Amino acid sequence: MSLSTLQQALQQIDQSLQAIAPALAGHLRSGLTAAHIRAKLASLPLQLPAEVYTLYQWHDGSDLEHPVELLPNYRFLCLDEVLAVYAQTVAIYEGVDCEEGRSRYTPTWFPLFAEDGNYYLVQGVDRGVDPPPTTAPILDFCSEDPETPVVFDSLTAMMQAIAACWQSGAYRVEPLAESQFHTVGDNSCARLWLTYQPERSAQLAALIRGETAQLTPEQRRQSYRDLVATQPELALSILSAELATRSQTDPDHCFDLIHALGQLQTPAATASLLPYLNHAHQGIRAAVVGILVWAVPTPILQAVPNLAAIVPSLLSLFNREPDEE
16 A cells, blocks of 8 residues: 555544534644654654654644543554653563553564554564565554454554544544543444455454464454454354354353354344353353353343343342443
């Protein structure tokens, strides 16, 4: 994808913000010159794709006093803050690996959008690589998740997806404190994002066709999440059938299926899990109880026939209040 495509997406975001939330648009900092960006990045042990230069020439992010979320929950960081976050995060995760339950942070990962300790990162390359990249993948880093999946093939694709959400009305702005705003998205966001995620779209299609053997465990889990987000009715059919089969032959696989069914958060999906409370495999029974207690809101639990009567005792096992959602 050319840089002109990225510039067009950024222009579309500007236009949408000016129309929907001009006060929020006004909190985006003025863009930097290419020379200024190069000077700020000169001391880093990595090279960044040209897309990052285009992004920060457009706007230099936002600051803590007037944060701008270009996508829900994730603030667009100014470059000076990015550099500070990068140095701090590299230091925190130095020597920490996935076996300890936290993501290994690679020094060639560069944060752009932040939600506390979670980031959308761009994949840089080591210094000395010639020529430096024009585009690079975007990764989803979660501090509590050992996996750091690629979510977009490029920053261009990510900004196209964000632009599409703003233009369609899938994103909207809600006021918080004085001069602060929060971006929220509706149920169409996942479908719009998949338009710009060809690899994930292909993996979801494979899941729907029943070709899960060609997917890695990480790809399969992501496809379950995408199916739940984009086609919930089909998700219930596919996931419940898969769980019925896997529960007899592959208990370890069942945990992902149970989690995905819980994320549907409907009485029908919840009811589909009830038979597994009596499953012979202790891990499957425990997984179902955990999902019922922690993932499914109490009103949905109470709407499921044959379950409402045991909701108080089920929740009391984990000291969860019955009216807590």
